[in-house]
Amino acid sequence: YAPAGSILRQPEGATPYFYTDGKFVVTLPPGAARLEFWRGVEYLPVRVDVDLQSDAETAVRLVRWVHLAEQGWYSGDSHIHLHTGGPIKVEIADALLAARAEDLNYSNLCVSNNVGDDIRDAELITGKPHALSDERHLLVFGEEMRSSIYGHMQFFGIKKLVEPQYTGFDNTPLSNDYPPNFEQAEEAVRQGGVVTYGHPIFTNQPDPFAVDPLVHNAAARELPIDAILGKVHAVDLMCYGSDEDLSAQLWYRLLNCGLRLAASVGTDALLDHPTLPLGGERVYVKVDGKFTLESWLDGLKAGRSFVTNGPALALRVNGQGIGETVRLDAPGKVRVEAEVQSACPLSALELIVGGNTVRSEPCPAKHGGGIVIKQLVTDIAMEGSGWVALRARGPESRHVFDGPAWAHSSPVFVTVAGKPIASKKDAAFFVEWIDRLIDSMGRRNRYAKPEDRQRVEALFRRAQTRFQEIATADR
Structure with a gap:
């Protein structure tokens, strides 16, 4: 049950829920009822059983068991979608309500294509918090750049849409696998943005190359390349549907090659679908001084973070x-x-x-x-x-x-x-990884002209050479 006019979200296999600003009226059938109150991960959930035929009043107090913001740690989610053509009608105000209800400090609202060429809200990307934000809950429009072979990236703090926003999608104007993700990551960095790769390794898919390269795959195949070439700041170790341990193992190998990549989180929550909530998994970032968009992103880039559910x-x-x-x-x-x-x-x-x-x-x-x-x-x-x-x-x-x-x-x-x-073993792993990616590119072969494929392969070989130098160095 939910109040009239509110959105009742019913994720598959999970308890239905709705958001409230603290006041609501809901109509229930006669008899006993159970109410549950939640507010993100820093509050203890409260369950109350009431008799609706009684006139008794019940007071409910949510208890905060930890206050991380008082210690300088502020929460965020790199990967939230507002408008994806889903069945639930939502506005920006609904995103603020959700962020406040989940006590999520930084919401990166990702503009992206949906199934095809449908890109919504690009005009809302400004590099600043949206006007509806409050001091403790920033709504910032960013981007999910999506390739069906190289992987998906999220951009924080960009000032305008980085294009092309997607590549390699069937039946769209951008069905080819060009340009590589590196070029969009480079542009995001040029704009002053922060780059993270989303859902690196999916559940039940430990090897992102052991699948048909013709089938869309969002695993972070280009991550090692863009990371060693200096265009990635963080890796989303947690995401609904990804494997935390396998994603962490990939991240460990990158760290062992001397790459300083922060741990991050992107749930991939869809606010216009009945999915699990934004911030159900989140990254906490230690900020210097006052919490702002800039101080939070500076903390993430500096690696002052931990991820958690x-x-x-x-x-x-x-x-x-x-x-x-x-x-x-x-x-x-x-x-x-x-x-x-x-x-x-x-x-x-x-x-x-x-x-x-x-x-x-x-x-x-x-x-x-x-x-x-x-x-x-x-x-x-x-x-x-x-x-x-x-x-x-x-x-x-x-x-x-x-x-x-x-x-x-x-x-x-x-x-x-x-x-x-400098781990020789882990660097050698990525030398082979890049060979496998280039092989997948060839079997897929989605390029408008040979020069495009050659340019991508040359970029990948440049990154491979960096890993090869680590793998063979006399240290």
Whole structure:
């Protein structure tokens, strides 16, 4: 049930819900009724059973179990769609209501094509928060650039639509696989924007090349190329429908090649469809000073972030926080201080070094008002330059969207004797990855003229050479 005039959203397999500004009237049949109240991941959900035949008044108070903004951490979602031709009529005011109800600070409302050539709201991209935004909830129109072979990217903070907004879509004016994503990412950066790749690896598709290249695929195949050529700032480790662990494994390999890429989140929530909510998974960014569009994007680019569908993370290495760098003159030990807090059940707090789990601590049962708190202090040896990150895991629960509880920090980097992070094994992985992408390009062969394909391949080979240099360097 929902109030008259409101939108009742009914995601498949999930509880129906509606948003409210705090006041509503709903008509229910006689008898008992159950009401549930939620407000994002920082508040404890409240369930109330009432007897509608009684005149009794029931007061409901939502309790905030953690206030991350007070600590300088502000939430965001890189990948929200407002108008996609869906069955629900929505306006920009509905996006603000949803952001306030979910307590989401930065909503990147992505302009993109829908099934074909239908691109809506491009004129709303200005590089500034929309006029309906408030101080704590910014609505900013950005873009999802979509290729059916190279992958999908989200752009934050751009000042106008980056074109072409899509490539490689059947039965459209842009059915060819040209230009490569690199060119659009480069333009987004030129405009002062921030670039992240969305849904890198999908659930049940661990190998993005083990599929028919003629079929549309949104996995982040061009990500390694654009990243090593300096046009990517972040990777969406979480998205409804993607695989967090597999996406993280790909990200680890990029970090191990010396690429400083922040952890981000893009749910791919569709506000004009009955999907799971915006911000059900989110990225938290540590800002310097006042929360603004600019300070939030600066924090994301600097890697001061963690991603989550519930748990809150904190990490310091030799006193340096997430996104910062510890410098050692020689190999030695570093002191790690880590903490997770969570309103949802957790199973483990894991310390990740260079992509390997070096410490896994079981998390306690809930306590302290239903909150899980686990702290970890340990010394770890760093034999060479690398990175340290924190991950938390938990079981599925009704208060967590899109699978089990999961959270991951961006790294704290450790530089030893001034040397770069450079994994030969992971660089060789991307040398082969690019060969496989070029092979898929050839089998698909969607180019208006041979010169276009040659230009794309030359770009990819340039990136491959960078990885090859890491893989074969005498370090």
